[in-house]
Amino acid sequence: MTSSSPGREALAYAASRLVRHSAELGPAPSLAAAGPEARLVLMAGEAMIVRAAPDGGTATALLVPDEAGSAGERAHEIFLGRAEGRPVFAAAVAAEAAEAFPAPAYRALDLRALAAEGAVEREEQGLLATAKSLLAWHARNGFCANCGHPTVIGAGGFRRECGSCGLHHFPRTDPVAIMLVRRGESCLLGRGRHFKPGMYSCLAGFIEPGETVEDAVRRETREETGIAVGAVAYHASQPWPFPASLMIGCVADALSEAIRTDPDELEDARWFTRAEVAAMIAGAHAEGLTVPPATAIAHLLMRGWVEGALDSAAAPNA
Ligand SMILES: [Zn+2]
Incomplete structure (x- = not known):
């Protein structure tokens, strides 16, 4: 392969700087307790909220906690793990919440457009893929497949737990x-x-x-x-x-x-x-x-x- 050919480094979502929390690690910190060091990925419907870089550099979807305040009610707030030492959370908000993040400071991009444009760093794409897949799973698994009882988030978001029959449910790939x-x-x-x-x-x-x-x-x-x-x-x-x-x-x-x-x-x-x-x-x-x-x-x-x-x-x- 010649050096000018795009290879594996061109694949979308295939690199991630996320150190996962994973289901084995048990309880996770809350966003409220994590402080200003925390970063938050916000999915508004099918779109990620992306903050443009003020100097024309690379944009990021890792928002600071204060930025997220205007998005309204958040569903399925989960703890993904850490990126460069910072705790990283993800949450779903209504699609209309994207209006609270106006251009040119912000953009709302679905993951296909985000990857096609190379809108964020490659190592951030994998982290965002984890956030999107997990949030989609939580949105569709609010009830136990075994007994029908409502389930709650466990292990920071890497599983759901049934309070009635005790079964643990894990996100699917x-x-x-x-x-x-x-x-x-x-x-x-x-x-x-x-x-x-x-x-x-x-x-x-x-x-x-x-x-x-x-x-x-x-x-x-x-x-x-x-x-x-x-x-x-x-x-x-x-x-x-x-x-x-x-x-x-x-x-x-x-x-x-x-x-x-x-x-x-x-x-x-x-x-x-x-x-x-x-x-x-x-x-x-x-x-x-x-x-x-x-x-x-x-x-x-x-x-x-x-x-x-x-x-x-x-x-x-x-
Ligand atoms: Zn159950």
Whole structure:
């Protein structure tokens, strides 16, 4: 890989300066008791409140406690852990609360826009992904799945506890296999119906209970395109906080070539040569076809394949 190519350092949400509190560490400090050292991430609906840097430097979503006062009532105040020694909290407020943070001093950005713009430091993106996924989980898990009794926040926000049956509930992460399927000098890419026109990407799908990552790669590839897959090797992963996925990036060797697209899953799937994918990455494809941005793990897999970085990744686990 050449030094000018964006690699893993370009992946959104994949770096975090957060030292997590985690469920094992028990009780957490409260924001009220933490004092002015504390920092607070505020989610207004689906948007993060981001404070612009006064000198034109990098913005931040780590607000000081006094700034949060104008946001109104906060729901699900949780303790994420520490960043550079400071206690960091997160809380949800109503979408309208963003109006209390006017431009140009502040902006309200959803996490996709925030990552696409590089609006905050890369090491802050991972922290914000943790905040978004946890807050989304708390918003939907106010009642015990075992007995129906209301649950309360425990371990600072890394679990919920039922006061009736005593069960502890832990936030979920949804694993997704995403794969660069290759055969000789070609790779298999598809496009979903919701993709922007002309964009092709790696195949992907949720891993099911009781399934290995390797088998999920094989099953999803067969379901979506009819292609049989043999060896599968892990390459890289990326948190994807919409709301709580973990993208597990793999390279896989195809055993067949005839594509039968499942119209319910994909609009189209094709084999592409390295030269074609290189042109798509460069924005110079003859048909105007494109790939996802460098912030997405699909891009990392496609670029890695074009540049030969995946050539040695072939596990004998067929
Ligand atoms: Zn219960």
